[in-house]
Amino acid sequence: MDRVQVDRVSKRYVLGEQRNLRESLAAAVRQHRQERRELWSLRDVDLTVGDGEAVGFVGRNGAGKSTLLKILMRITTPTRGEARMRGRVAGLLEVGTGFHPELTGRENVFLNAAVLGMSRADTVRRFDEIVDFSGVEQFLDTPVKRYSSGMYLRLAFAVAAHLEPDVLVVDEVLAVGDAEFQRKCMNRMSEAGAEGRTVIFVSHDLAALSRLCSRAVWLEAGVIRDDGPTASIVRGYLTSGFAGSTANAPRGGSAAGHILQVRVEPLDGSSRPLFRDEPIRIVVQFEVLEERLGLDVAVSLTNHRGIGVLDETLSHVQTNQFPVGKHEVALEVPPVLAHGDYTIGVWLGTPHEDVQHERSVLRFTLHGEESVQRDRVVVLGLPFRVRQLDGEPSS
Ligand SMILES: Nc1ncnc2c1ncn2[C@@H]1O[C@H](COP(=O)(O)OP(=O)(O)OP(=O)(O)O)[C@@H](O)[C@H]1O
Ligand SMILES: [Mg+2]
Known part of the structure; x- marks a missing residue:
């Protein structure tokens, strides 16, 4: 059964309209014509994702990954084409986590659960797990607008991942969490995959993506350049010169x-x-x-x-x-x-x-070496001075 169905989806943004009077005047003085550029952030994208598949999206900055996820999550509408996801969908994107800023953490958990169509009894059953995972217990009765971005993310992910969604959609927002939380999230997403849920994941962390997803889709300039087993897609992508961004x-x-x-x-x-x-x-x-x-x-x-x-x-x-x-x-x-x-x-x-x-x-x-801890800022490889303080002098 297909969980995600994308039919010839295109998305157009209009850019470059002169934004204020001063700029318009400056442009007129320079005799530049008033440009109105269109940008097709996605062009005729066709895609199906089956039940229980874990699919990772790769592509350089601006390739259209987040746009596709926003269309799937109905945060934005396609200019042409149609996208559908079946079943309960939970997600975590750069924007629109679905939290209401004035409501407390607790209220938001219940609100999100209701939106996902979970019964109150089911939510109560899951509540402790969510709170436990998020680690924001002391702030549960604080409006989420007072949360730090890390706390907000923690709760948002905990909700998305524990409300038994059929499809879990995660854009690389996880990158703002600390290293330990990132690990927890990756584990939780693997579990979701193992439980037979469909996982849609966007990341520039290709090692994490390779661990989580058996299938990868490579987006380039708004079109699908390749789609297949993660290892071969990632290899193709890495050698395509994407990194000279x-x-x-x-x-x-x-x-x-x-x-x-x-x-x-x-x-x-x-x-x-x-x-x-x-x-x-x-x-x-x-x-x-x-x-x-x-x-x-x-x-x-x-x-x-x-x-x-x-x-x-x-x-x-x-x-x-x-x-x-x-x-x-x-x-x-x-x-x-x-x-x-x-x-x-x-x-x-x-x-x-x-x-x-x-x-x-x-x-x-x-x-770099993925086994090296990610929570370091610099790696200097500084020399140590080594001396033996007793016994035989070392040669
Ligand atoms: N709201 C918007 N208005 C105008 N242009 C937009 C808007 N959102 C995205 N775009 C443009 O659409 C294109 C695709 O953007 P998108 O955010 O989907 O890329 P991405 O693959 O997620 O990139 P990244 O790896 O940097 O997150 C980019 O050229 C971007 O500038
Ligand atoms: Mg993006």
């Missing part, structure tokens, strides 16, 4: 200028996967439309737990003046970072003006 023309900027491109690559400039024991280069290209005194660039990196691991500002190291035109700055990062997923932020501005500030313009993965 590029973000082109992130929306934003001001009359003074804008970012053209941000990319991350190994030092040889190729588009192969990035590994934690090699240096990487972050390249920012931007265009100056009006010269500004003291125009400066900063690049930051945030790890998968939201910890800022690096924030470098050009003027702290060297002085530069950027005339009108296109420029490129490149930052070389030595191989000191732990493996995992990272988010690049870029700031372009002066002490008086943010020209463009992109907190997460691009995400990438540093591959």
Whole structure:
């Protein structure tokens, strides 16, 4: 029996409308035409997922993974086509966990259960398990709007995973939890799979995805590029040059200028996967439309737990003046970072003006030994000094 049926689903977003008067004027002065760009985030996607299958979705940033999950969860509607899921569906996406901010944790558990169609008796039976898993017992009678994002996530996952859904849909939000909670969630999802539930999982953590899912679907630029056994899909994906990620023309900027491109690559400039024991280069290209005194660039990196691991500002190291035109700055990062997923932020501005500030313009993965603990920020491999304090001197 099919649990998930996706028929020729397409999703269009409209981008690039001038957002405010100042930008419109600036554009008119520059005689740029008013652009209205369309972006097809998904194009004619066909997919069926059978009962009890665990399917992982891979694909580079912007490939359409979250869009597909949002359509499945009915958070957004497809522009064309149709998507259906049968049975009780629970999910955890970047947005719309289905919690009501004013209600307490306890009330939200019951509300979610009711929405899923669970009886009150069934919910009561499951309640202690949910609370226990979430670890937010002391805050059960606090409105969830006062929860930290970690607490919120814990409860949301506990609810989604314990309300006996037929289909469990999880977008990589788990990355904001701590390492121990991530492990618990992965175990819970494997159990759900073992209990015969259908699991739909999106992650850039390919090792976790490989453990959980026997089948993987590779999305690229809104279309299904490949679909099959996880090991072969992941191999194809990794060798396809996905890791030399590029973000082109992130929306934003001001009359003074804008970012053209941000990319991350190994030092040889190729588009192969990035590994934690090699240096990487972050390249920012931007265009100056009006010269500004003291125009400066900063690049930051945030790890998968939201910890800022690096924030470098050009003027702290060297002085530069950027005339009108296109420029490129490149930052070389030595191989000191732990493996995992990272988010690049870029700031372009002066002490008086943010020209463009992109907190997460691009995400990438540093591959490494998965057995090495994920909760480290840096791996330096520092030398120890070893001395024997008694007996025979060591040679
Ligand atoms: N609300 C929106 N308005 C406009 N464009 C959007 C919107 N949501 C997504 N997009 C665009 O749709 C495309 C697909 O985005 P989506 O979030 O599905 O990618 P993804 O595969 O989940 O990427 P990531 O790995 O970064 O999470 C992107 O180009 C994105 O910019
Ligand atoms: Mg996404």
